[in-house]
Amino acid sequence: MDELLVLEGEPGDVAGLMPMPWRILVVDDDADVHEVTAFALGSISILGRPLELLHAHSAGQAGKILDNVAEIAVVLLDVVMESEDAGLQLVKLVRNDRRLDSTRIILRTGQAGQAPEAETIARYDINDYKTKSELTQARLFTSLTTALRSYDQLRRLERSRQGLEIIVNASNQLNAKPGLRAFAEGLLTQITALIGVESEGVICAVPLPLDNDSAPREPRIVAASGRFTPFTEHRLAELNDARIAAALATALHDRRTTIERFSATFFFPKSDEEGFAAFVETTQPIPEVDRDLIDVFCSNIALCAKNVDLVAELRRDAFVDRQLGMPNRTALLVELNRRIQIDPHGKDVLAIIDIDQFATINDILGHHYGDLLLRTTAVHLGEFFGAGKFVARLAGDAFAVVGDRDALNPESIQRCFSDPFEVMGIRQPISACAGLVALDRGSEPGAEYLKDGYLAMKRAKDSGLAQTMVFSNDLASDVRSRARLLHSLRSAYESGQFFLAYQPQIDLIDDRLVGAEALLRWRAADGTMIPPARFIPIAEKSGLIVDMGRWLLREALLARQRLSAAATFELRMAVNVSPVQVRRPDFANMVIEVLRETATPASALEIEITESVAIAGLDAVIGQFEALRRYGVTVALDDFGTGYSSLSYLDRLPIDSLKIDRSFVLALECDQGERITRTIVVLGREMGLRLIAEGVESLALRDKVVEIGCHEAQGYLFGRPMNEREFIDWFTQRQGKFA
Template sequence: MTDNGLVSFIDEADAPVADELSFEAQTPWRILVVDDDEDVHEATHFALSGLRIAGRALELLHARSAASCVEVLQRERDVAVVLLDVVMETPDAGLRLVEVIRKQLGLHQLRIILRTGQPGQSPELETINAYDINDYKTKNELTRTKLYASLTTALRSYDQLHRLELSRQGLEKIVDAGNQFIADQGMQAFAEGVITQIAGLLGIAPEGVVCASAEFGSGPADGENPDHFVIIAAAGPYREWMNRPLDQIADESIVASLRRSLQQRQTLVDRQSVTLFFAGKSEQDFAAHIAASVPLLEVDRRLLEVFCTNISLCANNVSLVNRLRDLAYNDNLLQLPNRFAFLKLLGERLEQGQLAHCVLAKLDIDQFAQANEMLGHRYGDLLLQALVARLNEHFAADCQIGRLGGNTFGLLGPERSLRPEALARICESPFQVGPLSRRLSASVGLVRCEDVMPCSAEDLIEYAFVALKQAKSQGQGRIAWFTRALGNDAKERSTLLQGLHKAFDLNRLFLVYQPKVDIQSEQVVGLEALVRWRDENGHMVPPDRFIPVAEQSGLIVALGLWVLRTALQTLAQLAQAGHGQIQMGVNVSVVQLEHPGFLAELKAILQASQLAPEQLELEVTESVAILGLDRVSALLESIRELGVGIAIDDFGTGFSSLSYIDRLPAHRLKIDRAFIENLDSEHRGARIARIIIPLGHQLGMKVVAEGVETREQIKVLQELGCDEVQGYFYARPMPYDELLTWLAKARAN
């Protein structure tokens, strides 16, 4: 299996054998592969290498963009099939190319098979309808066997159309009729068009009836049971039979002809009637009975055979349109409207003013990814189905339910139904999936539609998402209502994030450095690098505002690497200025540590700096506990093996488990400033600081006090045996130029 799931390989002997077609065996079929992914070209070539269809070899042509595809088709006019990627230079490049092929180049016989690696992105239905697309597949559907089968079908279609073009002068009318049928909506309209077109070809009145197999009626197709055949279109005296079972028709001769044609899957010609059989995919066959006042001529019979072949191809495209429409708006796994359909429903309700007293709920299963990882995706699918069954049981009577994402659902209905207590009851009892019983919790965001009018459907979904994030911030299984204040906060965070991205790209972020001092000798032993942001107006944005936003958005990963590089560059500059024995402390967030490439990036930055690893110390908070003790201990141990120091920052404000701290391979323990402020009093925080210092020493770590501002605090910390201090008493955080001046004065003193 290739990385993109294009093909899986089977033994050559297992490849299917295609029916013989009419073209000369010595001429190869020419297949054009259009895709911007080189792996797809290689995988397709390997999958089809050495294969023959109808005794003819396959010749692959290649184009890697829409423009190069047009160039190839202008130069090579006998291309039979195009394997076309939907998404290339732009999300709709493939679909735009279809219009060029059909309209500008006029290649109507060429067969087009759309391929995509993104199953949720279906092409526009108008494009499928209008331009005779032969098939549509996701790339992971196209195993070698299925790719071979799809090509065989497409080549048969191309061969037939090619022969029709050469053999009959009247083919243009048939092809035009076929394109017209494809544009119709649904099988019934298509079938009515068949009746009209057959009558036009034969020069008779449109007196006929069209019958479909079970795919268009109900129940499985069964040749022995006419109940499974349903009339889907009729004309003339038979119009009243529309949508009725075949056995309810009074004319036994018509019933017998239609039944025999469908059972035997062949066209029947009598002296004054003809029953045409149209073969479809997946047994979606149908037949048309036409009464004629005079016997059909031989030329008419042959014309009808040609017509049946072409209309069968068109019928398959109608089925394809229906399938694509279903894929575009329905979730196949859970049989629910998908996000697109749910948004469409919201938009329609908004336009019609039908959302009075309605609530939109966005429900998300907590920690669903962990269940998938532990028990497998099949179990996860069954769990989702069990949840949907319960949602339908409680809310389907008067609420619309849709799947908005992997484990996220939307519910729209009256407020009396979508009450918080009713939603909370969904997960009260465990879910039974096979032999396993599992409890779930779900977070829910709610928005009263009237409270946020006027708005769009997208706005409503976004408001519910904001409320859902608020619920999740409070813990698992929580429910939160959207409020204007909550929306303003979310908007402010979004604006802040946009500004932060811009500031990062335009180098408006900079570092300041705060010295760490040995409490006994008052010598500078280290610096802490702190990131600062000055906005376009020259105002400083507080770190406690933009750092959480950077962490939530993932920007902290790139930002943190920049801080590391810049801080180590500063160390190198300080060494050249005569300050070479200083250690640099850099804060590292949980998000950075969780990134799979962090350790490799750290090694690369250290190597590029040419500094001793011991000159760098990473400061982490106790919140790294959320990564899991074994995982974080192993990661920090790997960092320590590089020679880099580890400090536990803001100690006492997070997961202060002694057994947890004891297992972390840290060199320093930094007491949070909250415990230093009232150190010379009997304040509770002060008592904690008196406990932490000997604790740190017992754990083999140096202890650093943050936020030291007074001489009295220094004296108490000296008495308690604190090792190092950091705070305004000695220096505020300062930019590099000021730091050089300060260090020179500190050395002189």
């Protein structure tokens, strides 16, 4: 945080001025008394200060003087003037109406019998009572000295009380200031209140040294008033006032506060190294202020400055992404609401942009490279979309851009990422998915648009790489439908609406049953069958697939025992697993645990995976499958040829079987499709894999898959997916004939 300097306007030459006089109000209807009093007190000083006499010849005149003249220390008051109680009425005016509690009152009367009652003297705080005859010069001097000393003590106490109030108020007000400049401007007001004079001011900041430079940088003016106002945000050297600069330099160097009659230099310590100074100068003498009070004031103001630093830092954290130094999600919401308020049906759009495969880039090239890529992306977005745009970082590798729809659209977003980004000398091809939403739905809150933009972006991510989706009512309806389905999915799982169907797998050499594939089915409460293609992706996204997968495995292995008993031989049970399950580090242990719970031989279980497991990261899943194979479980690759970069990782996966997708089996009916399918079979045989053909629905297709070298098959020709009872009946009716 910068150190602060406060400068006050130069009033001109103030040298040689005398100390402020004590003001004495003489109230008497006898002109001779005024003359004698003036003669007696004319040339003397009391407590180091001269006297200034003010004359009133009646209580009425005295009241007017009290209304217009401040700091009257003592009233020499005649008891009887225009009326017998005129003096006492003036006393009531002083104490009750004007609330001049510090002003001392000395009553004078020409006759001893006119003395007020003792109760009256006590009630109105009358300091002394003398007859005029006994007030010789010496006695008058003594009475005044006593009264002035009392007045001075009372004023000091009053100023201390007021000063403490000022300090408390200053703390409350300055703590609420939103930044350095506002704090500096507020400090001028508080200093003026403390010293009790009006003044002009300038506040400067002394920056801390740079990290690579031990010398402090030149001070700058951050707030100013009076004739110095034009110098705000200028360097202090441009002020051209050597006297003020010297006073401030001394205060900062010596770390001390100096109070003089017509000027004051305050120092406010923030730490052992930091502090800020205030120079104040006025045309009026500065009233004496208690030194301890000054110390309390300076310490309190310094603490306020630290609080302002903290508030400023919290504000930066609230609206600025600390890593990239750009607007964050909160700042984006403020900007969205601002634009919507200006034009509720405008042409602006919000784009949520998420870098494709950023986690993979981060893992391969390192977090430092990933951080630099994020910085490069942030800069590029700002430069590419130009003026009028607003760019913010939402989280991770997700950014937001707000701008005119003519410049911000699906085509421009993809053009933005068409050229590789250069990071650390590496030209990195980058793609991104984006969700767009138009800010044209009236005064809807910015948070709603942000939510819709996220929905569109996530739908774009589901569609693949470098995709853009525009939010629409249909999209919103589909999202709501998915949300309802997820809710129903949880209820269905808890209420037992899921069941397993089993499709037989046949050995093509001797036409015998060798196994079955367990398939998950969902019959809703109303009897409607929900397709797996609808509920499996939602179960995966919600994470529910993990619990469902364990339940499915256990149910399938228990059913295998019963089916094997009916068939009088050991059946192999094939169970599909999701990439979400495989990603869990305890996946292999979970499978082995269920095998033990169900007393199932490991060789009787085949785990089926799809090519999408490669997206989870091969290194993460290979160890899982190797552990299962060592235990005796076989692994099959399902739907081969339809997924992700098949040949690039096929020989790395520890698998035993290759299932040829139904689409390639049906393609055997045409010459071009047959060549592709034969190539897959040759590849599988070269790798020593068991080949299983899916979707065999006719004898002609059965003959084809036998001809090209497949070992096993499944499909409607042999049997549809059946529940456990249907499967046993099917086996019994066939009596071993499955072709």
